[in-house]
Amino acid sequence: KNQVEQSPQSLIILEGKNCTLQCNYTVSPFSNLRWYKQDTGRGPVSLTIMTFSENTKSNGRYTATLDADTKQSSLHITASQLSDSASYICVVASGNNRLAFGKGNQVVVIP
Amino acid sequence: NAGVTQTPKFQVLKTGQSMTLQCAQDMNHEYMSWYRQDPGMGLRLIHYSVGAGITDQGEVPNGYNVSRSTTEDFPLRLLSAAPSQTSVYFCASRQTRLAGGAGELFFGEGSRLTVL
Numbered sequence: 644k645n646q647v648e649q650s651p652q653s654l655i656i657l658e659g660k661n662c663t664l665q666c667n668y669t670v671s672p673f674s675n676l677r678w679y680k681q682d683t684g685r686g687p688v689s690l691t692i693m694t695f696s697e698n699t700k701s702n703g704r705y706t707a708t709l710d711a712d713t714k715q716s717s718l719h720i721t722a723s724q725l726s727d728s729a730s731y732i733c734v735v736a737s738g739n740n741r742l743a744f745g746k747g748n749q750v751v752v753i754p
Numbered sequence: 755n756a757g758v759t760q761t762p763k764f765q766v767l768k769t770g771q772s773m774t775l776q777c778a779q780d781m782n783h784e785y786m787s788w789y790r791q792d793p794g795m796g797l798r799l800i801h802y803s804v805g806a807g808i809t810d811q812g813e814v815p816n817g818y819n820v821s822r823s824t825t826e827d828f829p830l831r832l833l834s835a836a837p838s839q840t841s842v843y844f845c846a847s848r849q850t851r852l853a854g855g856a857g858e859l860f861f862g863e864g865s866r867l868t869v870l
Contacts, residue, residue: 686861687861
């Protein structure tokens with residue numbers, strides 16, 4: 644049973660528009676949550692990290708939120724660019740030193 | 755700073771052949787790991803190591819062997835390749851502890867393996 648579920652599986656957005664990706668998890672005990680960006684043909688790279696006490700964190704046009712009570716996180720992309728076309732992977736770290744991976748949100752930005 | 759280096763980037767094997775995927779990191783990370791990534795399956799852990807001389811199985815270890823003789827290197831061996839092992843393989847390293855803000859995974863660029 645996957646402990647990290649991401650939605651939508653894929654989406655297509657117009658350049659300049661905003662979008663929000665969702666990550667729901669059941670991992671317990673919770674340590675932190677990271678969003679990774681994986682460009683086609685490359686390895687994933689960390690975008691943001693959310694710890695238990697953090698609600699919102701921004702990295703340029705990327706804003707991550709965390710609701711530890713409902714065990715949900717979102718990644719909002721503002722004013723999308725063609726370079727935002729990628730897979731976004733949610734990874735949750737547990738208190739017993741293990742990582743649980745979501746299957747990713749595939750984002751395609753079209754001009 | 756090279757980070758995590760994987761070789762080769764591409765490889766084609768015939769069923770039954772053996773090969774080794776190489777992985778090296780220069781960040782002095784104790785934890786190293788191998789993942790495979792298949793369409794619709796996400797990243798799945800094959801084997802991992804928490805230090806030199808220590809290895810353990812992940813979620814999908816069958817058909818793969820690993821060893822960790824140094825902190826820097828963590829090769830992945832396919833003893834007898836099967837078509838089911840066609841995949842993209844990623845090596846990753848991180849700090850051992852995950853508490854607080856620690857534990858960022860640093861990935862290599864991937865090795866695309868095709869088994870005919």
